[in-house]
Amino acid sequence: MANSPAPALDLREGDAVELDRLLRSTSTPAGVVRRARIVTLAAEGMANSHISVVVGVSVPTVRKWRERYLHDGMVGLLDDDRPGRPRHIDHSDIVSATLMPPPKKYGVTHWSSRLLAGHLGVGNATIARAWREYGVQPWRSGTFRFSTDPELVAKVTDVVGLYLEPPTNAIVLCIDEKSQIQALDRTAPMLPMQPGQIERRTHDYKRHGTTTLFAALDIATGQVTAAVKPRHRHQEFLAFLRQIDRAYGGQELHLVMDNYATHKKAEVRDWLAEHPNMHVHFTPTSGSWLNLVEVWFGIIDRQAIRRGVFTSVNDLNAKIRAFINGWNGRKHPFVWTKTADEILKKAQPKTN
Template identity: 45%
Template sequence: MEQAAELRELVNSRDVPADIATRGRIVLWSGEGRRRKDIAELLGVSLPTVDRWKTRYAEHGLAGLEGDRPGGAREQVPARVRARVIALTRMTPPEGTGLSHWSTRELAKYLKRTENVTVSWHYIARVWREENLKPHRTGTFKISKDPAFADKVADVVGLYLAPPGGAVVLSIDEKTQIQALDRTQPVPPVNFAATEKRTHDYVRHGTTNLFAALNVGTGEVIGECKPSRNGKNFLAFLKKAVKPHAGKEIHVVLDNLSTHTTPEVKAWLASNPQVHFHFTPVGSSWINQI
């Protein structure tokens, strides 16, 4: 599917020479199951030409379609520009772009707009192939803007590595809007026997919301599915999660959802001083082990 999409982008681009677009159509139409005779007639080429470019693509990918272009020298780009393309590709796009990762076209536009460097998206695609760069498959890391970032990280990581003696550390999170096509039991069934039936009940109606708690010390997981995510349902699950640990100090690691700080939740915490909340830094829920 990814190769077909890449070929369609190639053959439909106004930046690609006609001969390369023809070669791309040969490969694309072959992949769609068209007969080589029909492809040759439609494109006005010989049968050996069809076979040749199918073979070149199978051996070298898109780069194989660029060879032997009469009078068609490759786009000449200075080494410093190539290095800049590679460097930007490996970075998360600036916040103002609204992008989670670069595409060849967006990177070409960005270079032109911000650095007055003109390269085609086709050139960028070739650099990515040669350097084996796949920004759409690369995870990104966003630095939190929480002013208390360092203190919160030390607090949460400290609980995981060296919890207070005799205390219980629970890591709680919620997966929202689980579609009916998703797995109905996304966490290994430790205490999930009753959860699976609830999930089936909810997904019949479209979506469900999973609440899960990991006991950091034992690895035990408990969970519950609810039709909606709100402070009331969170508090109900919280009570269920802490109930087996009556009489102990309980430390709960959470992210910064508003449902975790409703007036009802704060009132319950005030009446249960043995339970302590520890919030991950803003924009850093990845710290939460659950």
């Protein structure tokens, strides 16, 4: 008969406990709670019409979830508009999806954890765990550049050879200039570091001009010979070479420098030709990272320039000189450890 009451619903083993857990949990979605109540009341023998009144749904809805449970069990209650618990997916599959570019419909260049979670139908916390496990960081990017210098192998071997086995009774100097150093003055005094509070400074600043720092690093001792100048033309570089010559009194010098045009000017070449005690070794094109003075430039930038406050270019120059004097009082050798072969394996593009 169409209006005859439905028989009591037989629950599968263990489902009574699971239904009770869903009904008691404060994190169970409302839709899942309704379905769990329907199945629970049906298992107690309540008629469909009474269940519809108690739960606040239509009789066809009651029938739907009774039938869904009969066919699919507890999984059937979670397989409607809202999936309830996110489906399980292997971390390796998540990483594989991460390494593929997002579909054009998303209009983004890389995945975020929430976007990929929605795409795969899992929780964003699962995405984050997979990324941590495999060391994948889609939000980060970097730059790289392969040297196209036809003399790459020869130059790397030459410079690294100087670092690892410097010539007897000779000094190896790494030379370069750090240009366009800005004399930045904050618009308000800095707030000094306090217990429980880091040093703070305003985000805006006043510009007072720029300076150029020329430096020559003696890798055996860490001694730095330097000069600050308003520009970085070949005239200033030539003056700096003369300063080095005076500082080392005609000793045998091996100068490591990059391929900046200033370093190869005819006037510079002619002057070096007149000083046979100076031997120049050029780093490869796009290989200035091979010059150890770049490491020292990073040190002075972090320790004296980046967080400094300078009221004028003269103030900036004075503080740079003060740092150099302090550095030479506590200097240390710069030790190179990589062989030329180890470097060349990474410096050249791989071909398949």
